[in-house]
Amino acid sequence: MTEPETSTQETGSSNEPKPTSLAALLRHWKIGLLAVCLLAIGVYIFWTKLGEGRSRAALQGPISGAQSVPVATVAAKTGSIPVYLTGLGSVTPLNTVTVKTQINGQLMTVRYQEGQIVKAGDLIAEIDQRPLQAQLTEFEGQLARDQALLENARLDLQRFTVLVQQNSIPRQQYDTQVSLVRQLEGTVKNDQGLIDGVKVQLIYTRITAPVGGRVGLRLVDPGNFVQTTDTTGLVVITQLQPITVVFTIPEDNIPAVLDKLKRGVRLPVEAYDRALQHRLATGYLLTVDNQIDVTTGTVRLKALFPNNDNALFPNQFVNARLLVETQHEATLIPTMAIQRNAQGAFVYLVKPDQTVAMHTVSVGTTDGDMTAVEGLKAGDVIAADNFDRLRDGVKIAARDRSANAHGGTGA
Numbered sequence: 001m002t003e004p005e006t007s008t009q010e011t012g013s014s015n016e017p018k019p020t021s022l023a024a025l026l027r028h029w030k031i032g033l034l035a036v037c038l039l040a041i042g043v044y045i046f047w048t049k050l051g052e053g054r055s056r057a058a059l060q061g062p063i064s065g066a067q068s069v070p071v072a073t074v075a076a077k078t079g080s081i082p083v084y085l086t087g088l089g090s091v092t093p094l095n096t097v098t099v100k101t102q103i104n105g106q107l108m109t110v111r112y113q114e115g116q117i118v119k120a121g122d123l124i125a126e127i128d129q130r131p132l133q134a135q136l137t138e139f140e141g142q143l144a145r146d147q148a149l150l151e152n153a154r155l156d157l158q159r160f161t162v163l164v165q166q167n168s169i170p171r172q173q174y175d176t177q178v179s180l181v182r183q184l185e186g187t188v189k190n191d192q193g194l195i196d197g198v199k200v201q202l203i204y205t206r207i208t209a210p211v212g213g214r215v216g217l218r219l220v221d222p223g224n225f226v227q228t229t230d231t232t233g234l235v236v237i238t239q240l241q242p243i244t245v246v247f248t249i250p251e252d253n254i255p256a257v258l259d260k261l262k263r264g265v266r267l268p269v270e271a272y273d274r275a276l277q278h279r280l281a282t283g284y285l286l287t288v289d290n291q292i293d294v295t296t297g298t299v300r301l302k303a304l305f306p307n308n309d310n311a312l313f314p315n316q317f318v319n320a321r322l323l324v325e326t327q328h329e330a331t332l333i334p335t336m337a338i339q340r341n342a343q344g345a346f347v348y349l350v351k352p353d354q355t356v357a358m359h360t361v362s363v364g365t366t367d368g369d370m371t372a373v374e375g376l377k378a379g380d381v382i383a384a385d386n387f388d389r390l391r392d393g394v395k396i397a398a399r400d401r402s403a404n405a406h407g408g409t410g411a
Contacts (some may be wrong), residue, residue, distance in 0.1 A: 011250060030393060035195040056179050068397040069390065071383045073350055074337065078378040080328045084321045085257075086276070087301070089247025091316040093240065095211045098233040101226040102204040107234070110222050112215050115349035118237065119212045125234055127226065129205040136198040143191035150184035155179050213239040238314050243307045244286065245271055247296040256324055257288060257301070262397050269303035271312060272319040280311045285322060337384050338363060339372060347376070348383035348390050356383055 095210060102389045103106075105127040112124045114380035115341060136258060157177045164174040209215075216236040226234065249257070260267055267285040283305035303320060305312055312318070338345050339363065359382075364372035376382070381398070390396075 011281060013079055027241065045176070068395045069350075071350075071356070071390070071396040071398060072385045072386045073381050073396075073398045074121050074334060076331050076333045076373075076376045076378055076380045076382065078329055079332045079370075080326050081330050081365050081370060083365050084326045084367070085249045085253050085324055086154055086321050087247040087249045087259040087292060087298070089271075089303075089318055089320045090243045091271075091312045091318060092115070092244050092312055093213070093238045093301075094242060094244060095213070095239040097213075097237045098212050099207060099210070099235050099237060100230060100233040101207065101228060103127060103132075103200060103201050104227045105129075105131070105205065105225070107222050107224050108224050110218065112235070113213060114217050116215045117213070117240075118402075119154065120209055120210045122209045124209055124215070127205040127207070129202055132198055132202050132205065136195060136202070137190060138332070138379055139194040139198060142161070143188065143253060146184060146187045146191050150181065150188050153177065153181045157347055167333050185407070201396055207234065209237055211237060211239050212241070213237045216219065226347050240310055240312075241307050242283075242304055243282070243314070245269070245301070245303045245305060245318060245320050247299055247318075247322075248293075248296070249299055249322065251292050251297050251299055253324070254288070254292075254299055257285070257322070259309055260319075260324070261285070261288065265274050266299045269305075270321045271303075272321060274317060274319065276319045280318060281305045281307060281309075324405045327372060330364070330373070331371055331376050332370050333382060334384060335366055335369050335371045337382050339387055345373075348387070349376075350381040350383060350396065350398060353395075354391055354398060356390055357392055 033393050047127050052300070079305050107125060109126045110124070111126070112118060112122075118124065145172040157174075157180075160174045160177045161171060163169040164171060214237070216238065220230075257267070259325050269283050269285055271280045271283070273280060283303050285303045286302045289300040289302075302319075303322075314337060333347070337347050339347065344360060345363045346360050350356055359375065361373040361375040364374065366372075383396070
């Protein structure tokens with residue numbers, strides 16, 4: 001009975017190592033997986049830090065001084081710059097005439113084309129003159145009859161003068177003849193006045209242009225009966241040469257303008273389009289209005305333009321530039337070189353060691369691409385582009401661009 005028990009114990013002892021080796025395998029597999037994960041995380045962190053370092057180096061490279069920033073430079077210069085006052089204005093004709101008939105009658109012909117340029121005295125329309133011609137004939141007949149009566153009365157007066165001296169006729173008869181002669185003289189004069197009136201009306205049947213200018217659209221067609229009481233008229237003529245521009249300037253600038261006018265200075269005025277890009281015409285200041293508009297604080301000025309090319313059109317909106325004075329010996333730089341921040345205007349001044357420094361300037365008059373400044377002197381070299389890459393102390397690779405010295409294009 002002893003041997004079977006021993007056999008049973010041996011069998012049980014031989015099966016115990018199997019679960020132990022499986023658990024060990026699982027433990028080794030988890031440790032390996034954890035090691036792989038840690039290694040992957042480490043590699044990811046390493047490459048991330050390496051990429052950030054390269055990006056930071058790329059961004060800081062030009063500023064750190066390892067590389068020079070290419071910059072176009074220009075030197076400040078001394079010159080003259082005009083001082084303009086700019087105001088919005090409108091083109092106003094010197095004369096705008098609504099042509100109306102001065103007699104009643106039928107409109108027979110129209111002698112103009114719509115939009116035509118006419119001169120003063122040109123025939124533009126005709127009214128039927130036949131009724132007036134008949135009336136003129138009638139008045140001329142009355143005049144001839146009354147002149148004959150007057151001539152006969154004067155002959156009788158001569159006879160009565162001799163007879164009254166001889167006391168052959170009463171004095172009253174002589175005085176009556178004298179009065180008759182005077183009456184007939186008045187009648188003849190009245191007839192002559194009627195004739196002259198009809199002749200004037202005949203002149204009015206030929207309607208001529210009172211001023212030179214452009215004819216507007218036709219308001220009445222031939223065949224219509226026109227009257228002196230018509231309010232629309234026959235046509236509107238607008239004078240184009242010369243023409244004026246009425247514009248406004250701030251009231252603070254009035255003393256400077258009036259001082260020039262008092263001294264007899266003819267101030268030039270230029271008319272530009274709405275965008276202030278194209279100059280349309282050049283003229284001179286004519287006069288200043290007599291009061292300030294209290295609602296806007298401005299005063300109206302009138303400038304005269306020859307307008308030989310008809311570039312200015314009535315009621316056209318323009319920008320007027322009035323030349324008040326010219327500043328001489330001013331320090332000029334391109335307008336594009338001026339930068340601004342919270343502290344004001346500044347430029348990047350190029351130092352002898354080819355680094356730049358922010359330099360504060362005071363901005364004065366601007367004319368086109370050039371601006372007068374204070375705080376620089378002629379010959380100072382400043383940066384003209386690449387402003388987004390410039391800082392105090394940045395080293396640059398300067399390249400001279402002569403176009404910038406004359407204004408150039410803005411950065």
